[in-house]
Amino acid sequence: LLSATVSLLGGLIFGYELGIISGALLQLQIDFHLSCFKQEVLVSALLIGALLASLVGGILIDHHGRRRAILVSSLVLLVGSLILTLARSFIGLVIGRMTVGFAISVSSMACCIYVSEMVAAHQRGLLVSLYEAGITVGILLSYALNYIFADVDEGWRYMFGLAIAPTAMQFLSILFLPVNPVKLSSWDSDCQKGLIQLQNTEDRETAKREPYKEKHYSFLDLFRTRDNMRRRTLVGLGLVLFQQFTGQPNVLGYASKIFHSVGFQSNSSAILASVGLGAIKVVATLIAMAFADKAGRRVLLMAGCVVMAISVTTIGLTSCIAPLAVARDCKAAADPNASHSLTQHPLMPVSSQPAVSPILPALGAGKSQAGPGFAATRSLAKAFASTQSREVVPDSSLTQKRVLIGQAKEETVGSTGPPFGGAPWAEHMVLNWITLLSMMAFVSAFSIGFGPMTWLVLSEIYPAGIRGRAFAFCNSFNWAANLLISLSFLDLIDTIGFSWMFLLYGLMGVMAVIFIYLFVPETKGQSLEEIDQQFSRKRYV
Helix, strand or coil, X not given: CHHHHHHHHHHHHHHHXXXXXXXXXXXXXHHCCCCHHHHHHHHHHHHHHHHHHHHHHHHHHHHHCHHHHHHHHHHHHHHHHHHHHCCCCHHHHHHHHHHHHHHHXXXXXXXXXXXXXXXXXXXXXXXXXXXXXXXXXXXXXXXXXXXXXXXXXXXXXXXXXXXXXXHHHHHHHHHCCCCCHHHCCCHHHHHHHCCCCCCCHHHHHHHHHCCCCCCCCCHHHHHCCHHHHHHHHHHHHHHHHHHHHCCHHHHHHHHHHHHHHHCCCHHXXXXXXXXXXXHHHHHHHHHHHHHHCCCCHHHHHHHHHHHHHHHHHHHHHHHHHCCCCCXXXXXXXXCCCCXXXXXXXXXXXXXXXXXXXXXXXXXXXXXXXXXXXXXXXXXXXXXXXXXXXXXXXXXXXXXXXXXXHCCCCCCCCCCCCCCCCXXXXXXXXXXXXXXXXXXXXXXXXXXXXXXXXXXXXXXXXXXXXXXXXXXXXXHHHHHHHHHHHHHHHHHXXXXXXXXXXXXXXXXXXXXXXXXXXXXXXXXXXXCHHHHHHHHHCCCCC
């Protein structure tokens, strides 16, 4: 129960810290007069901190043990949350976010590894996937709190400060858990205490006969043929990179646009998109947890990939016929109120671009009085015209801002299709619903396959002596790929177009299925030692 608690709380904090920034930014940009660039820096700070952690965190996890790594990360996270809660300057905020990013990255690696080593083989899938379930719940929670504190003066302080509670709980619960079983020379006595339930008496006998020999690995062994380490590294990197390159960070960035096009107008749209997709993610992750140890990792990964490929391709094809308006969110970097967040995390279920900055188009423009209610239904040409002349409303109250949160971004660029009449999407209603359903299918497929299974497989396939560093190595590619994809997305759309972009993601999905079929072994129901032996033998592909 305790290992499950640690896993769940670790995930919860991770998801919460990722999701909370989108609501906090809306207030921070006013309180601190943040330019576009500053907002990008603030959002990327978490990713940069996480990337740094995945470079050094592996050494910490391998040399000082998993439990200590989780304890340290909890303390660092408490410090980071305090810095953010008490921040008085932009620099303070950036340092706070980097500290938090560092902590959640170390914690995410240590939790998965710790839990995978603590529990019996037949429960490992369930308990490691619990981490991913924690993330999805944390994200949902952060949206709820964004909504609650949107009207509160300096509400962002509460948003950041509330992370302290689960962190303290995690710190306390890990104090009661034993040191890592693998690290103990008295491995055998631990087996008898039942910390590691070995499957049968036969295993117990062999364990007694040969006490667990922990081999020592250097970092470079990851790229050598010794014990088939190179192939394990290939499996790990492949999973992590395909997890990003199937387009997950970006598909979700367009959630609210797709919701708009189906007819969820204005305010409710962003909230619906976030909470709706967030809830779908939670349900899908729970399904994955239930089946991880029954169906197996390979089956879930391949099924998830197939569905993702089909749904992304469908979005690509429907957007050929009924183009979605996609715009750069941040035109005027000088405008202190323009709101934009540049990077999205792979696990963030909703457009992490905080929707519209509190700016109303100049009503005198006469072209379109794009009030909060019907901005989305205006024709694209009119919406574009209304952005040409705007006047900043300096004393925009937080209430007005919340009204605008869900409003369609006004910087809609003229679409490639014919200029439609008053309601640009009305003609393509069926296609829009197909797009929306594909979107939901994509989100749930990700949460059943790549979401939880990548981390589960990564925590299983490496030998204990280098598990921390190997996991961290793959993790750093995960963060780097995520940064890269989020940064290059808009430029790619400019060059090859929205539909082609999504068709490209579909192709990546097909490649991912082939990769998993050829290289990823089935690890369900096997002890970590058996998995290690299975890899060390040359013949398993």
